[in-house]
Amino acid sequence: xxxxxxxxxHYENPRNVGSFGKEERGVATGMVGAPACGDVMKLQIKVNExxxxxxxxxxxxxxxxxxxxxxxxxxxxxxxxxxxxxTIRNTQIAEELALPPVKIHCxxxxxxxxxxxxxxxxxxYGGGADAAPEKKAAD
Amino acid sequence: MNDMSAxxxxxxxxxxxxxxxxxxxxxxxxxWLTERFGNPASRSHGYGWDAEEAVENARAEVAKxxxxxxxxxxxxxxxxxxxxxxxKGAAHFYKTKGKHLVTMKTEHKAVLDxxxxxxxxxxxxxxxxxxxxxxxxLEKFKAALRPDTILVSVMLVNNEIGVIQPIAExxxxxxxxxxxxxxxxxxxxxxxxxxxxxVKVDLMSFSAHKTYGPxxxxxxxxxxxxxxxLEAQMHGGGHEKGFRSGTLPTHQIVGMGEAFRLxxxxxxxxxxxxxxxxxxxxxxLQDMEEVYVNGDLEHRVxxxxxxxxxxxxxxSLIMGMKELAVSSGSACTSASLxxxxxxxxxxxxxxxxxxxxxxxxxxxxxxxxxxxxxxxIKERIGKLREMSPLWEMYKDGIDLNTVQWAAH
Numbered sequence: 358x359x360x361x362x363x364x365x366x367h368y369e370n371p372r373n374v375g376s377f378g379k380e381e382r383g384v385a386t387g388m389v390g391a392p393a394c395g396d397v398m399k400l401q402i403k404v405n406e407x408x409x410x411x412x413x414x415x416x417x418x419x420x421x422x423x424x425x426x427x428x429x430x431x432x433x434x435x436x437x438x439x440x441x442x443x444t445i446r447n448t449q450i451a452e453e454l455a456l457p458p459v460k461i462h463c464x465x466x467x468x469x470x471x472x473x474x475x476x477x478x479x480x481x482y483g484g485g486a487d488a489a490p491e492k493k494a495a496d
Numbered sequence: 497m498n499d500m501s502a503x504x505x506x507x508x509x510x511x512x513x514x515x516x517x518x519x520x521x522x523x524x525x526x527x528w529l530t531e532r533f534g535n536p537a538s539r540s541h542g543y544g545w546d547a548e549e550a551v552e553n554a555r556a557e558v559a560k561x562x563x564x565x566x567x568x569x570x571x572x573x574x575x576x577x578x579x580x581x582x583x584k585g586a587a588h589f590y591k592t593k594g595k596h597l598v599t600m601k602t603e604h605k606a607v608l609d610x611x612x613x614x615x616x617x618x619x620x621x622x623x624x625x626x627x628x629x630x631x632x633x634l635e636k637f638k639a640a641l642r643p644d645t646i647l648v649s650v651m652l653v654n655n656e657i658g659v660i661q662p663i664a665e666x667x668x669x670x671x672x673x674x675x676x677x678x679x680x681x682x683x684x685x686x687x688x689x690x691x692x693x694x695v696k697v698d699l700m701s702f703s704a705h706k707t708y709g710p711x712x713x714x715x716x717x718x719x720x721x722x723x724x725x726l727e728a729q730m731h732g733g734g735h736e737k738g739f740r741s742g743t744l745p746t747h748q749i750v751g752m753g754e755a756f757r758l759x760x761x762x763x764x765x766x767x768x769x770x771x772x773x774x775x776x777x778x779x780x781l782q783d784m785e786e787v788y789v790n791g792d793l794e795h796r797v798x799x800x801x802x803x804x805x806x807x808x809x810x811x812s813l814i815m816g817m818k819e820l821a822v823s824s825g826s827a828c829t830s831a832s833l834x835x836x837x838x839x840x841x842x843x844x845x846x847x848x849x850x851x852x853x854x855x856x857x858x859x860x861x862x863x864x865x866x867x868x869x870x871x872x873i874k875e876r877i878g879k880l881r882e883m884s885p886l887w888e889m890y891k892d893g894i895d896l897n898t899v900q901w902a903a904h
Contacts, residue, residue: 360815368812368815368816371883374882374883376888388885388902389902390901390902391901391902392845392846392847392850392886392896392901393845393846393847393901394846395809395835395846395850396809397885397886397901398885399885399888416883416884416885416888417883417884417885418807418808418809418884418885418886418887419809419812420809420811420812420815421811421812421815423809423812424812424883469902473902
């Protein structure tokens with residue numbers, strides 16, 4: 358299978374692999390996919406009191422395109438507000454990485470991961486666009 | 497340890513996909529391309545007689561490896577064609593006796609797709625599940641046979657997991673019931689001893705390119721006593737006693753003959769060497785946690801190691817091992833998104849099927865190759881597990897079977 362240079366780059370030098378400590382504040386997690394499908398993505402966002410994503414981390418079980426899609430997403434969400442991050446579309450991810458048709462579903466999963474993380478954020482910290490996250494005890 | 501970064505080509509550990517032509521075989525073939533190029537069917541001059549003699553010598557070598565009469569060997573373009581000729585040929589010929597065929601879910605696509613085609617024509621096919629170790633359950637097999645069963649097909653050695661099926665026992669059962677028994681032995685020649693005088697097999701498919709011969713040539717054993725009848729699939733000239741028309745490719749046949757001759761002479765010693773290397777590879781990998789061998793280790797050819805690395809997806813692993821040529825599942829299914837159907841049939845859950853790698857060693861594999869492979873695999877698995885949310889959950893003591901996945 359021929360991978361684009363960008364996919365190979367993200368695979369060999371993945372950005373932001375890892376997990377936030379359980380005690381850290383403002384962290385929301387989205388986990389999508391299923392082992393049976395061969396793709397599981399975990400995306401974590403760390404949101405500051407202004408509702409801006411200041412850091413992101415990922416872990417992915419899946420092929421090179423899945424790893425690249427989730428790695429790219431952690432780069433793209435940083436510095437965006439939670440609402441802005443929700444507007445990231447899989448088509449943008451697929452274009453950036455030059456994904457072949459058979460791998461488009463990896464970009465869809467990455468978009469779902471962002472949405473899942475955002476949903477988790479709203480559930481934990483409540484509020485709409487510019488609401489500051491409530492101070493919450495560590496999970 | 498060798499500095500592998502100087503290598504241009506990856507280390508080849510995919511011998512079950514194909515093998516290089518042994519240089520000794522290639523050397524034997526070449527004169528038949530440019531100098532001794534006659535058509536073996538040309539009865540009227542020396543060019544033809546010369547080629548015919550070479551064809552018959554090669555036929556005898558193939559027969560010697562498997563202990564049958566040379567008259568029982570029909571040349572084909574490969575094991576896929578042999579499978580087609582055997583299955584379609586026998587099913588069509590014996591269709592007035594019955595319409596039921598039996599095979600296994602773990603067969604090669606050449607058999608499975610041919611069976612599907614026969615189903616389209618109106619035959620009924622039973623596809624048996626293997627046991628979790630990959631072997632056929634003989635009791636289940638007996639229970640699947642019906643009064644209208646006319647043909648059974650079970651491969652001798654499986655291409656994905658390398659397990660060896662009990663064809664001697666199966667032959668006893670089928671012969672007793674008058675059922676034609678076909679065996680795909682493409683992966684078996686040169687790896688396990690085959691004695692067609694001792695097993696009650698009626699049809700057997702052979703491939704040259706799995707045994708250090710050229711691609712594009714194979715053979716089908718068609719038993720004469722008791723006689724097996726087939727409907728020919730290739731018409732046009734009546735070559736090979738009417739079984740398979742088409743001008744015989746002398747150079748290819750010479751290649752297959754020489755490859756099978758070398759296999760006969762060198763199999764015992766080669767198996768020992770390859771087994772030692774395979775076991776070293778396995779030992780090196782079993783240093784890691786959560787590594788599963790797919791298929792029975794005992795009833796298995798010494799060349800094959802099929803392993804699942806839990807919590808790491810197979811394609812991402814292969815991508816990270818560009819210096820090794822291996823496969824995840826069989827070559828024929830690598831284009832699809834499906835996990836290996838063979839591993840699924842063993843009962844492996846989807847995660848383990850998705851995370852499997854097949855290593856197949858061969859004549860030219862060295863100790864240095866294995867040492868390098870072990871080191872590389874450990875490093876890459878380590879890196880990929882660090883990236884895997886499933887590995888993280890496992891380390892946290894979470895049972896993945898209890899998780900509700902938000903599948904898309």
